[in-house]
Amino acid sequence: MRILVPCAELGLGIHMTTAVIGAGIAGLSAARALAASGEPVTLFDKGRGPGGRMSTRRAETPLGELRWDHGAQFFTARSSGFQSVIVALRDAGALAAWHPGLADIRRRAAGWTVGVRPSDPSRETVFVGTPSMNAVIKALAADQHVHWGRRVTGITMTGRQKVLIFEDGSQEGPYDTVVSALPAEQAAALLQEISPELALEAGQAVTAPCWAVMLAYDAAIPVSWDGANVSGGALSWMARNSSKPGRGDVESWVLHASPDWSREHVGLPPDAVIDILAGEFREMTGAGAPVFAAAHRWLYAKVDRAARSPFGWDDAKRIATIGDWRSGPRVEAAWNSGESFAAFLADVSEQLEM
Structure with a gap:
């Protein structure tokens, strides 16, 4: 201009x-x-x-070099202007639609309850970068x-x-x-x-902080969903990173702690964070021991209170x-x-x- x-x-x-x-x-x-x-x-x-x-976090693991989307997990496009950006990025091979099976997991007195969401063709399409965010x-x-x-x-x-x-x-x-x-x-x-x-x-x-944990396994985790919103514990979100387009076949997961838990434990050592979050994941899914685990602390992750102007x-x-x-x-x-x-x-x- x-x-x-x-x-x-x-x-x-x-x-x-x-x-x-x-x-x-x-x-x-x-x-x-x-x-x-x-x-x-x-x-x-x-x-x-x-x-x-x-x-994207890259790491050498016993299963080879892997990558995880440990920050933003996906995004949507609701305005016509941003939709045109999506089309251009998709044509350039920089993104693709992701169609995960979703679940809602809650902690009850008797343990974790899992509600798998039914397939819904009208569900809003979400996008991810390819081969990584x-x-x-x-x-x-x-x-x-x-x-x-x-x-x-x-x-x-x-x-x-x-x-x-x-x-x-x-x-x-x-x-x-x-x-x-x-x-x-x-x-x-x-x-x-x-x-x-x-x-x-x-x-x-x-802006709330967020602890993220990245896991890799030598066998598939036996659950029917690829992403889950979680409540009642330390976790708020879990995603099978390997279900996203272009991520390869090695079973890999990203776990995000809730904003409240992350605030309370913002100074916790990474190994302790891994033990707690991977432990909850194991309780919910029956997963065995991962062959690789790492943690990352996002100090500024998700907006809690916005300025309300662009x-x-x-x-x-x-x-x-x-x-x-x-x-x-x-x-x-x-x-x-x-x-x-x-x-x-x-x-x-x-x-x-x-």
């Missing part, structure tokens, strides 16, 4: 540049929309590669200017120009617009000095906040947040050109 600003501010005809901090779904959504309109956009992400909460981020980032392994720790400002400060002391900039596509808690810390209003708004949002904007500083914490805990909400901000910035730019 070609943005012209009044000559009294930056000089007539100068192109405005944008830095996006965080190359997840929201950041990539905003960057792609802005870049498609001609806006010079650069993304910075602290991760070593594409993924974030849609990361982070394939979606890889595909969306492929044609964008992304710097991986660059953690932004501060932002300085001279006039209306912003410079990013990185963990290693290096700097990038200046930029006219800075977009934070970080989880709310990280955005609050980063913006506290430069944009107190946006930092306060981010600080009022709440983006935040500090007009005086030209700093924005986007992400699923703005409107709800869904991949599509993160995408819509980024697109909404890009559309807003386009409107602002048009007004400046008039």
Whole structure:
């Protein structure tokens, strides 16, 4: 997008540049929309590669190298705009529909009860990246200017120009617009000095932690379902990761603890988390000992209390906040947040050109 600003501010005809901090779904959504309109956009992400909460864990096991979707498990597409993104990603081979058999498991006084959901052709289709969840981020980032392994720790400002400060002391900039596509808690810390209003708004949002356990077995677990919502114990979700398209034939599972249990046990050692969560899984399914087990703690996993608007904007500083914490805990909400901000910035730019 070609943005012209009044000559009294930056000089007539100068192109405005944008830095996006965080190359997840929201950041990539905003960057792609802005870049498609001609806006010079650069993304910075602290991760070593594409993924974030849609990361894939790889590990060498006695059964060979395996991978698990240990963050986001799947996503849906309800808006026409996001549905068009799904079609493009599917055509590129980066995602596929997943049709899991589902169950609801509850802890009762007498033990665990399992209710298998009947097959329902009208059930909302869910999608997963192929061959792993982070394939979606890889595909969306492929044609964008992304710097991986660059953690932004501060932002300085001279006039209306912003410079990013990185963990290693290096700097990038200046930029006219800075977009934070970080989880709310990280955005609050980063913006506290430069944009107190946006930092306060981010600080009022709440993101729950989540312990995830990844398991591999040398034999199939004898259950008729591939995903289950769980209540009454430590677990809230279990999925047969190997039932997803492109994951191979080795029996592998992902277990997610509930937000409340994860908060209470956020400092528990990983081995203890594995013992507890895999123990519940064994009680419910009769599974034997896994040949591989690992745990990962997501400090910022699922939005509990959202800001209830698609983006935040500090007009005086030209700093924005986007992400699923703005409107709800869904991949599509993160995408819509980024697109909404890009559309807003386009409107602002048009007004400046008039």
